[in-house]
Amino acid sequence: xxxxxxxxxxxxxxxxxxxxxxxxxxxxxxxxxxxxxxxxxxxxxxxxxxxxxxxxxxxxxxxxxxxxxxxxxxxxxxxxxxxxxxxxxxxxxxxxxxxxxxxxxxxxxxxxxxxxxxxxxxxxxxxxxxxxxxxxxxxxxxxxxxxxxxxxxxxxxxxxxxxxxxxxx
Numbered sequence: 001x002x003x004x005x006x007x008x009x010x011x012x013x014x015x016x017x018x019x020x021x022x023x024x025x026x027x028x029x030x031x032x033x034x035x036x037x038x039x040x041x042x043x044x045x046x047x048x049x050x051x052x053x054x055x056x057x058x059x060x061x062x063x064x065x066x067x068x069x070x071x072x073x074x075x076x077x078x079x080x081x082x083x084x085x086x087x088x089x090x091x092x093x094x095x096x097x098x099x100x101x102x103x104x105x106x107x108x109x110x111x112x113x114x115x116x117x118x119x120x121x122x123x124x125x126x127x128x129x130x131x132x133x134x135x136x137x138x139x140x141x142x143x144x145x146x147x148x149x150x151x152x153x154x155x156x157x158x159x160x161x162x163x164x165x166x167x168x169x
Contacts, residue, residue, distance in 0.1 A: 048139030059136040078113035
């Protein structure tokens with residue numbers, strides 16, 4: 001396993017819509033292992049393949065920050081099949097370091113995908129897990145949480161976002 005570099009906000013790969021995984025081979029398993037290691041080292045509670053430069057529809061999540069081995073969630077080709085309610089809470093992102101903002105998300109979601117063994121799983125979530133699932137699925141669809149902010153909020157964050165951009169050049 002090896003730790004990967006996390007791409008930031010202005011890296012073009014972050015804006016790519018990822019392609020579905022057709023087969024869960026050694027390469028995908030290795031990507032998953034490296035993503036898990038990278039997420040824990042960051043430290044973070046979720047990571048999408050696009051954040052480490054891979055254009056595969058793969059996300060890893062652990063809202064326990066590595067405290068509970070059973071909390072680790074690996075989803076391949078995840079999609080939100082149902083959402084309900086609305087909640088606004090603070091969010092941050094490993095690809096947008098140092099910036100947090102209140103983001104409107106669905107309160108509850110139902111997500112379908114494959115686990116790393118290729119079995120279909122259905123996850124019903126609310127609270128933090130629902131938020132992280134939506135956040136990471138946004139990533140594999142080429143979106144970053146700041147894209148969900150109002151124009152006025154983006155203007156307020158403009159200088160901070162420009163600083164991130166200049167640090168990556």
